[in-house]
Amino acid sequence: MMLRSTDIFFRTNLLMHFFPFFLITLEHLIGACILLPKIGLLKNISRIQKNDIIPIIFIVCGSSVGGIYFFTKAFMHLNPAVVILLQKLQPIFATLLAMVLLKEKPSKIFLPLAGMALLFSYILTFKLTNPLTILNAIELEGSFYAILSVFFWGGGTVVGKKLLTHFSFFELTLFRYFGGCLFSLVIFGIFYNTYFNQIRQANQADVFSIIYVALIPGLLALFLFYRGLEQTSAIQASFLELIFPVCSTFLAWKYLNRPLDMIQITSGIGLLACVTCLGISKKPA
Numbered sequence: 278m279m280l281r282s283t284d285i286f287f288r289t290n291l292l293m294h295f296f297p298f299f300l301i302t303l304e305h306l307i308g309a310c311i312l313l314p315k316i317g318l319l320k321n322i323s324r325i326q327k328n329d330i331i332p333i334i335f336i337v338c339g340s341s342v343g344g345i346y347f348f349t350k351a352f353m354h355l356n357p358a359v360v361i362l363l364q365k366l367q368p369i370f371a372t373l374l375a376m377v378l379l380k381e382k383p384s385k386i387f388l389p390l391a392g393m394a395l396l397f398s399y400i401l402t403f404k405l406t407n408p409l410t411i412l413n414a415i416e417l418e419g420s421f422y423a424i425l426s427v428f429f430w431g432g433g434t435v436v437g438k439k440l441l442t443h444f445s446f447f448e449l450t451l452f453r454y455f456g457g458c459l460f461s462l463v464i465f466g467i468f469y470n471t472y473f474n475q476i477r478q479a480n481q482a483d484v485f486s487i488i489y490v491a492l493i494p495g496l497l498a499l500f501l502f503y504r505g506l507e508q509t510s511a512i513q514a515s516f517l518e519l520i521f522p523v524c525s526t527f528l529a530w531k532y533l534n535r536p537l538d539m540i541q542i543t544s545g546i547g548l549l550a551c552v553t554c555l556g557i558s559k560k561p562a
Contacts, residue, residue: 284494287486288349289357294483295475297349298468300490301342302461307491309458312451319451324443332436336449337456340433348426354419359541363423365548366398370431378435390551397548400540438506446503453499 291300325333351360369391375381440449479487537545 284490287490289352291483291486291490292349292353294478297346297353298461298464299475300349300487301345302458302465303487304345304491304495305341305454305458305461307488308454308496311492311496312454315447315451316455318445318448319455329440329443332440333452333456335436336433336440336453338460339429340436341453341457342461344426344429344433347422347429351419351422351426354415355423356537359537360419360423363398363420364427364430365552366394366424366427367431367434368552369394370428371434374432374435375438378439386554390554394548394551397544397551400544400547434506437503441503441507446500446507449503450496450500454496 288300348360372381372387372391437449440452444452
């Protein structure tokens with residue numbers, strides 16, 4: 278998760294030159310090319326059962342492509358620090374889904390703490406005002422994108438844990454990258470003319486940034502995440518993922534000059550305290 282936090286340095290600048298989906302397509306294409314020599318590990322693809330199809334589609338189209346897309350779109354509408362802090366809601370979504378799909382049981386104080394976390398998230402985004410009066414349409418749209426990315430990534434943790442019961446972490450990484458590559462290339466083909474002009478405008482710094490984002494906070498971070506997910510519960514993993522928004526928020530504030538005001542700082546601390554208490558008080562899976 279600490280590797281993922283370095284994404285903010287490069288993605289923010291890349292969005293000034295490229296469309297979000299164009300970046301996502303390149304990220305998956307680069308990752309798929311790196312993993313191509315290992316495609317033989319999917320020779321047992323016949324092990325995929327009917328009840329695996331929807332979860333695989335979810336992690337490919339939702340977590341891999343959709344999550345990154347909505348996260349990137351949110352960057353274009355909101356302060357990146359706010360977008361990243363909202364990622365702290367992932368454990369809430371992940372825990373609810375883990376209760377339903379994996380039968381994992383959280384502690385008795387989950388609901389009250391989750392409710393407080395949602396309240397702090399509201400204040401973090403809208404402060405102490407009516408969102409319809411304080412935010413313009415663009416900021417509201419950005420908040421919606423941020424929440425969608427939280428849902429897809431939080432859900433991806435649970436669905437990934439379910440698939441790891443009969444697929445290896447490496448196979449799951451291959452599913453996600455090759456599937457995500459095919460899906461994004463289809464979308465890329467539809468908007469080829471628009472994206473092709475951006476390819477020709479890329480400079481050396483852009484190429485380095487794209488490769489870094491694809492390999493370090495992208496492929497390597499995902500590979501290590503699934504490796505760790507094999508040995509932890511989905512609820513545990515979702516709370517450990519909070520390292521990402523904490524590190525990224527600090528980097529955005531320190532190096533990108535994207536500060537938060539006192540109300541947002543206070544609500545961010547409250548949100549972090551709630552999810553930390555949830556993580557400490559959880560029942561073993």
